[in-house]
Amino acid sequence: MFTIDTSDYGPFTAYCLSGGDTSLTLVPGFGACVTSLKLNGQECLDAYQSPKEMQANLWAKNLLLYPFPNRLRRGQYTWGGIDYQFPINDAPTENALHGFGLEQRMEVAWQEATADGAGICCRFDYDGELSYYPFPFRLEAIFRVSEGAFRLGLRVENTGYRAMPFGMGWHPYFRLSDDLANHLLCLPPCDMIGVDANMIPTGKRYEYTTFSQPRRINAEVLDNAFALRQQEGQVQVRLQYQDATLTYWQECGPGKYPYVQLFTPPHRNCLAIEPMTCNIDAFNNGEGLWRLAPGEEGSTAFGLSLQ
Numbered sequence: 001m002f003t004i005d006t007s008d009y010g011p012f013t014a015y016c017l018s019g020g021d022t023s024l025t026l027v028p029g030f031g032a033c034v035t036s037l038k039l040n041g042q043e044c045l046d047a048y049q050s051p052k053e054m055q056a057n058l059w060a061k062n063l064l065l066y067p068f069p070n071r072l073r074r075g076q077y078t079w080g081g082i083d084y085q086f087p088i089n090d091a092p093t094e095n096a097l098h099g100f101g102l103e104q105r106m107e108v109a110w111q112e113a114t115a116d117g118a119g120i121c122c123r124f125d126y127d128g129e130l131s132y133y134p135f136p137f138r139l140e141a142i143f144r145v146s147e148g149a150f151r152l153g154l155r156v157e158n159t160g161y162r163a164m165p166f167g168m169g170w171h172p173y174f175r176l177s178d179d180l181a182n183h184l185l186c187l188p189p190c191d192m193i194g195v196d197a198n199m200i201p202t203g204k205r206y207e208y209t210t211f212s213q214p215r216r217i218n219a220e221v222l223d224n225a226f227a228l229r230q231q232e233g234q235v236q237v238r239l240q241y242q243d244a245t246l247t248y249w250q251e252c253g254p255g256k257y258p259y260v261q262l263f264t265p266p267h268r269n270c271l272a273i274e275p276m277t278c279n280i281d282a283f284n285n286g287e288g289l290w291r292l293a294p295g296e297e298g299s300t301a302f303g304l305s306l307q
Helices: 051-056
Strands: 003-009 012-019 022-027 033-039 076-079 082-085 107-113 117-126 137-146 149-158 164-166 184-186 190-195 201-208 223-228 234-241 244-251 259-263 271-276 290-292 297-306
Touching: 003 107, 003 117, 012 107, 012 117, 012 137, 022 117, 022 137, 033 149, 033 297, 076 164, 149 164, 149 290, 201 223, 234 271, 290 297
Parallel strands: none
Antiparallel strands: 003 012, 012 022, 022 033, 076 082, 107 117, 117 137, 137 149, 149 297, 164 290, 184 234, 190 201, 190 223, 223 259, 234 244, 244 297, 259 271
8 A cells, every 4th residue: 555644854845655665755845856766675866865955956856847958048049029038057058957947836736645556746836927938837747656666747738828938857867876887778769969069959960879788887978968769659768787677768759758868977876867848959949849829738758667
C-alpha cells in the first residue's frame, strides 16, 4: 500500500509518496522541487540536502522549467509585433536562462494513494503580471510513483485572451553512484544542436553517435542539446552502473518532447537529462515552440524505471 505523508521542510511543507522500496519527496512551495526519488531502494537523484541548500538553488536541481527551458538569446523576443526583454540571469552567456518557473510557489490541487501507487498534482496559476511575459496560464505537474517507476506529466492551459508562446521541461540530475565516469550511457538516434560561443543555435545540426551503444562516460564533458530523430511514441536513455540500470523515457515528436539536453556538472557525480518541448532560443527561432490560443492546452510526459 502506498501512502502520502507531510513534514516540515524549513519554511515549506514536504510531501513524501511511498510504498515498499519506492518513494518520492517533493516541495510544492518551492517550484515542486524533488528532494529524493528512490526506486527499488536506490536513490536516483543528486538533490538538495537541506532547505537552506534548496533556497540557494545552485544548479537548479530537479526543478520545473517554464515558460521556456534552456536559453533565450539576450533575453529578447518579439511576439505579436511587441518586443519583450527577460532579465539576464546567465551572465557568462548574457542570456536569459530557464524562464521564471524554478522557484514559484505551487499549490497541491489533489493527491491520491492506492495499493499500486501514489500521485500528486501541483498547480501554478500565473496572472501575466510580469511585463516581459504578460500571458496568463495554468500549469499542472502530476507526479506519480509505482513500484520501481516514476512519471511526471506536465500540462499547460492558456488562460489569457491572446495567443502565447510556451515551452517547458524539467532539470533532473540522475545518479546511481558518485562515480559518474564509470556509468554507462546509451542514447537514442539524435543530432547535436550546433551552438555559438554564447550557447545559441547556429542552425547547424550534427549526427551524434558517441553513445549510440552503451559506453562509459569517462571524462566526457556534456552541455549540449540534442534533437531526437524519432518523431512519435517514446524514446529511451539508459544509464547503467554495475548491476543497476536506470531507463529514462520521454514522449517525443511534435507537441511533445522532441529535444533533450545533457549536462555533466563540474562536480561530476551525476548527469542531467533534461526533456525539452522546444529548442534553445525557441522564442526566436520557433523550433518546437508551442503557440497556444486562448483556452488551448498542451501536455506531455516523461518518466523512468530502475532495474
